[in-house]
Amino acid sequence: MLKKILIVEDDEDLRETLAYALSSPARAVTALANASEFREKIAERYDLAIIDINLPDDSGFAVVRHLRDTSPTKIIILSGRDTMADRVEGYTHGADIYMVKPTAQAELLAAVESLLRRDTLEQGGELAGWRYDKEGSLLSPEGQKINLSVRQSDFMKRLMRSPGAAVKRDELRRVIGIEETDESGRALDMFVTRLRREIEDQTKQKAPIETVPRQGFTFRKRS
Incomplete structure (x- = not known):
């Protein structure tokens, strides 16, 4: 089954790098630069999302909160903010994993695979x-x-x-x-x-x- 992945990241180089690394015949990747672009696609449903909380037009926490309130999307926050308060807020709003930039691509891809496997298990009857x-x-x-x-x-x-x-x-x-x-x-x-x-x-x-x-x-x- 095709997995739909969302990336909301304002850093163009990182956004393109992640989109390329995550793309495959079994995955459809949507890469957006800000919260406004996300709102234009707000009706879409995704299996997994990678969200930066330092967006230019709104807090990424708002995106996380909307995804968590409206769907079972697995959520990874990928942020340069590493305070305990930010981590707690991220998990409170519904993140499954909070990762701090710079994050090794191998670690991020492993987290994605782990969450997608969990999603498959849940859909299978967990x-x-x-x-x-x-x-x-x-x-x-x-x-x-x-x-x-x-x-x-x-x-x-x-x-x-x-x-x-x-x-x-x-x-x-x-x-x-x-x-x-x-x-x-x-x-x-x-x-x-x-x-x-x-x-x-x-x-x-x-x-x-x-x-x-x-x-x-x-x-x-x-x-």
Whole structure:
């Protein structure tokens, strides 16, 4: 199946180099210079995107946020900004990988291959039928729309981006905006308990959320 890759990068030399390196008979690469060009193609759907956050006409975070809110696109941020705050913001907006320029081409290509393999696994059933529709609503394997709060939906989207992999508690707190007031971590646990109950009450089946002791939570790959 043809994979569609998006590049949004204002450095012309780097943009052309990446487009050439990623092009193949099995891949269609769209290379854009700024957020305005992205908006002209905003209805397009991509399997993977490489986004620079220092764009001349808007923050690349806005592009990342739109992709994450509207599609299951795998996202790599490729940026010269390397502060912890930038990394945290990138992951909060939905990046799968944050890489700092200059990045060795071999490393970037390996990251692309890894994310595309993950995408193939998810399409092959790793999500066990759970999915999001075009309106951003969580659907059960039977197609039932599940009513969730924005924070609950953000939590599920993060787990479903990495099916079967443990997502650490600290990252999940950042995703949903929870600040623990003590070391017990009960605020996150109570949030997950309520989320499981919401899903199970509405679908009459076990919520696909598993606790990973001493790490965090994971999306259960198989029902």
